Amino acid sequence: SGLNFTAAVLEYNKQAQRNAIQTFEQFLAACPDAKIGDSFPLRHTFGDHTCVREIFIPKGYVVVGKIHKHAHPNFLLQGEVLVVTEAEGVQHLRAPMSMISEAGTKRVLVTLEDTWWAVVHVTDETDPAKIEEEV
Numbered sequence: 001s002g003l004n005f006t007a008a009v010l011e012y013n014k015q016a017q018r019n020a021i022q023t024f025e026q027f028l029a030a031c032p033d034a035k036i037g038d039s040f041p042l043r044h045t046f047g048d049h050t051c052v053r054e055i056f057i058p059k060g061y062v063v064v065g066k067i068h069k070h071a072h073p074n075f076l077l078q079g080e081v082l083v084v085t086e087a088e089g090v091q092h093l094r095a096p097m098s099m100i101s102e103a104g105t106k107r108v109l110v111t112l113e114d115t116w117w118a119v120v121h122v123t124d125e126t127d128p129a130k131i132e133e134e135v
Contacts, residue, residue: 017086021106025064039063044128051131054118057111065107068135072121074101079115084108 028034040063043054057063059079076095083091085107101107101119109115121135 014086017084017089018106021064021084021086021108024108028062028064042128044126044131046126049122049124051121051123051125052118053121053131054116057109057115057117059111059114061111063109063111065105065109067104067106068101068121069103070122070135071100071103072119072135074099075118075120077116077118078113079117080112081115082110082112 029036040055040057045052045054054077057079075098076093078095080092080094083093085091085105087102087105095116109117121131123131123134125131125134
């Protein structure tokens with residue numbers, strides 16, 4: 001049916017975008033000035049069964065995000081960014097705003113202004129390294 005064809009095309013496009021993002025990540029990793037891993041300090045605060053992770057990224061950086069196992073809220077608290085995801089393509093986002101990041105999302109972030117970003121994860125863990133493994 002037409003619906004199955006449309007779903008197949010969307011899934012193909014999503015996988016093609018994921019491949020492009022991963023290729024771009026490999027390209028960046030080969031750059032001499034590339035910072036790999038958690039290059040910007042993360043701040044963790046905890047509530048009942050939750051962890052808020054906040055990051056400040058200065059203007060002019062390109063960051064390739066990690067893939068999360070669960071859908072979770074994101075908050076662009078300050079700044080302006082371009083974001084590329086396999087599902088949404090390129091988006092131009094300005095603070096303040098919130099969104100839900102679907103499980104399995106891979107994104108590239110370009111900071112057009114100094115940016116403050118926060119995510120909330122459901123967890124009982126308080127060790128950042130263990131939270132990283134869990135989420």
